[in-house]
Amino acid sequence: MVHPGRTAVVIVGGGPVGMLLAAELGGYGVRTLVLEADAATSERPKATTLHARTVQCLARRGYLPAPEPTRLEGSVSSPFHFAGLPGLQITAPASEPDPILKRPQAELERLFETRARARGAKVLREHRVVELHQGTDGMRIAADGPHGRTFFESAYVVGADGARSTVRKLAGIESESWPATVSAMMGLVRVEGADAPVAGWHRTPRGWVTVKEDTDGTHIRTLNYASPRADCSLDPSLEELRRETSWILGQEIAMSAPRWLSRFSDFTRLARTYRAGRVLLAGDAAHVHFPIGGQGLSTGLLDVLNLGWKLALTVRGEASEGLLDSYDAERRPAARRVVDNTRAQVTLMDPDARFDALRSVFGGLLAKDGPHGPLSSMISAQDTVVAGSPGDLSRWEGRFLPNLPLRTEAGPTDVIRLLQDGRMLLLLFGVHGDGHEKAAQKWAHVLRVVRAERVADVSCNALLLRPDGYVAWASDGDDLDATLAVYLASGRTFIGTAP
Missing domain, CATH: 3.40.30.120 (Glutaredoxin)
Structure with missing residues (x-):
């Protein structure tokens, strides 16, 4: 149990994953504190896609609207892609919310933070965690904030602090990792001239450029299989993005008015465990992969929707002894599937001619995948099952129950x-x-x-x-x-x- 004078759970990281966990714990009456290094929600364009299983789970927890409680026959499909190849259909029962939700990450973060604060969670911004000490009866956390160093005590700490997670490092949690093989850039710019590329996916012998238009300008992403891997902590200049885009497309592209320039790669990491005693990991702190297929944010939110009720029941003394351990047992394999399919997609996207036959085969598979095929179920996480209880199992156990x-x-x-x-x-x-x-x-x-x-x-x-x-x-x-x-x-x- 938790001493009345201390926080039950400290969440390090106030992005959408951390804020959703705070909202979940608050819903169970658990005293929760969020420590976030940034002063405010970042408006930088990040993830915008939530896949079917994440949308379905969020609706069951009241964060997204539920459909009318009447039987709806059939299914609903949304077009998607696999490794840039069109033809994938993400499908869900018609009684569920639409299978793909497009919503900016910043908007989701604000939604979850509002809910977390309303449920009693405390959020301290501009607090960067620098020390973490685990004892037999709790955690001691040190964070540097606007007024100097502050110490906090809690029963548990959850690292939701992103790919360079301080919590993961301080807790000594090791990871499997795969080095970068490609380099990528992105930014919001204004593209000028008659040769401006049209919206969509553009593959050339040198790489890929994706183009998306909105009211603020043109979102450009490049994927380069040939150049050296740059330091992803250093944002590119407008000239670098312009030169890279022009080189891949094989023609000069004029750009101006840059915003939100960044670079990334397919460096991949998977924590070897999601739990080390009283320390747990969620979201990018636990798993990092190439952002293809829009699976990153969905996977992190599903981590929370698995962890939240288990951690709450554990803190309140209402969980079985092994319930919290099942978080790692259930969510790490799910992340491993995402790691594997994103690495496969990066290989499939290699523009070298030796992969043309592979792309042709996959294009045919996509055409035959159907509304409930293995690829669409994998990308949308609707193929996820959890372990059943010991003993004689029903065929129902471990399955996700549709919205009957x-x-x-x-x-x-x-x-x-x-x-x-x-x-x-x-x-x-x-x-x-x-x-x-x-x-x-x-x-x-x-x-x-x-x-x-x-x-x-x-x-x-x-x-x-x-x-x-x-x-x-x-x-x-x-x-x-x-x-x-x-x-x-x-x-x-x-x-x-x-x-």
């Missing part, structure tokens, strides 16, 4: 709305389930029980859902008590607040 429309005594609703109070959810279908309801009584402080009419899509009498929407147990599997004991401890009153 439900009819309860309180009226029509759906899975999304029933999960928004943050508790585990036991759904009982039809007239059966009295034995399951009795077994769940001693867990009522963290478990909500809802009776609903039978649903054609569900063949069993009962389902137990985690707060992130994954099925923890089904009545055609092992004993409910045994599963609940994997997740929960008994004996306290639920004190969370609905998102």
